[in-house]
Amino acid sequence: xxxxxxxxxxxxxxxxxxxxxxxxxxxxxxxxxxxxxxxxxxxxxxxxxxxxxxxxxxxxxxxxxxxxxxxxxxxxxxxxxxxxxxxxxxxxxxxxxxxxxxxxxxxxxxxxxxxxxxxxxxxxxxxxxxxxxxxxxxxxxxxxxxxxxxxxxxxxxxxxxxxxxxxxxxxxxxxxxxxxxxxxxxxxxxxxxxxxxx
Numbered sequence: 001x002x003x004x005x006x007x008x009x010x011x012x013x014x015x016x017x018x019x020x021x022x023x024x025x026x027x028x029x030x031x032x033x034x035x036x037x038x039x040x041x042x043x044x045x046x047x048x049x050x051x052x053x054x055x056x057x058x059x060x061x062x063x064x065x066x067x068x069x070x071x072x073x074x075x076x077x078x079x080x081x082x083x084x085x086x087x088x089x090x091x092x093x094x095x096x097x098x099x100x101x102x103x104x105x106x107x108x109x110x111x112x113x114x115x116x117x118x119x120x121x122x123x124x125x126x127x128x129x130x131x132x133x134x135x136x137x138x139x140x141x142x143x144x145x146x147x148x149x150x151x152x153x154x155x156x157x158x159x160x161x162x163x164x165x166x167x168x169x170x171x172x173x174x175x176x177x178x179x180x181x182x183x184x185x186x187x188x189x190x191x192x193x194x195x196x197x198x
Contacts, residue, residue, distance in 0.1 A: 002041055003015060003040060004051065004052055005056065006035075006036050006037055007036055007037045008037065009036070011064070012061070012064045013036070013067075013070050014068065014069045014089075015070075015072060015073070016046065016047060016052060016071060016073070017043070017074070017081070018043050018071075018072050019046065019078065020077060020102075021074060021104055021142060021143040021144070022141060022142045023140075023141040024127075024141065025138075025141065029041070046081070049085060052081065052085045052088075053085065056088065056092070061093045061095065064095070066095060066096040067089050069097065069098070069100065070099075074104070075101060076101055076109075076113065076117075077108060079109060079113060083116055083119070083120055087119070096122045097120055097122050098121070098122065098125065099117065099125070100124075100127075101124060101126055101127070102140070103150075104150060105154065107146070107147065112157075114157050114161050118161045118162050124166075125166050126151065126154070126155050126165065127140070128151075128184070128192065129170070130148075130169070130173065130181070131180035131184050132148075133148040133149065139172075155188065159189065165190055166190060166192065167181070167185045167190050167192045168193045168194070169194055169195070171195065
């Protein structure tokens with residue numbers, strides 16, 4: 001069975017699905033079966049809520065105060081499992097919840113899911129990936145043609161609703177593209193983190 005919870009760089013992550021509506025050119029899952037302390041992050045079938053709760057109950061959260069939903073898939077593709085397991089982690093273990101996402105949940109589900117996320121999520125990191133629609137489509141390879149605009153709208157509404165929102169890009173982009181991404185983020189009042197490609 002694949003790892004549901006795993007640690008990486010002194011943080012604990014929840015790997016709840018392998019479904020993803022993007023196929024990013026730099027995605028680590030196309031190169032490795034796991035990262036951090038995980039042995040394998042590829043689920044044969046996505047774990048059930050009960051399996052995730054069991055993994056949480058068997059994990060020692062003593063040294064951690066935040067649980068990050070980020071694995072070998074897009075967490076919001078398993079929205080109900082995300083919401084219910086995050087609520088469980090908050091209630092039983094007092095965890096703050098961070099969501100690492102591609103920001104396409106509203107497109108994927110065909111409705112506004114932000115009010116539901118706001119009930120359990122404390123902070124969000126959104127993969128901006130590129131500063132223009134054309135480059136975003138080339139780098140992210142999403143399932144939706146209007147993904148770039150939808151992702152930006154999702155980020156703007158999250159900022160109003162949850163507050164703690166940041167963008168990220170991977171340093172596979174050129175210096176000019178990173179600078180343009182920073183400018184876009186600044187215009188939206190959202191911080192940008194440049195992640196090292198590993």
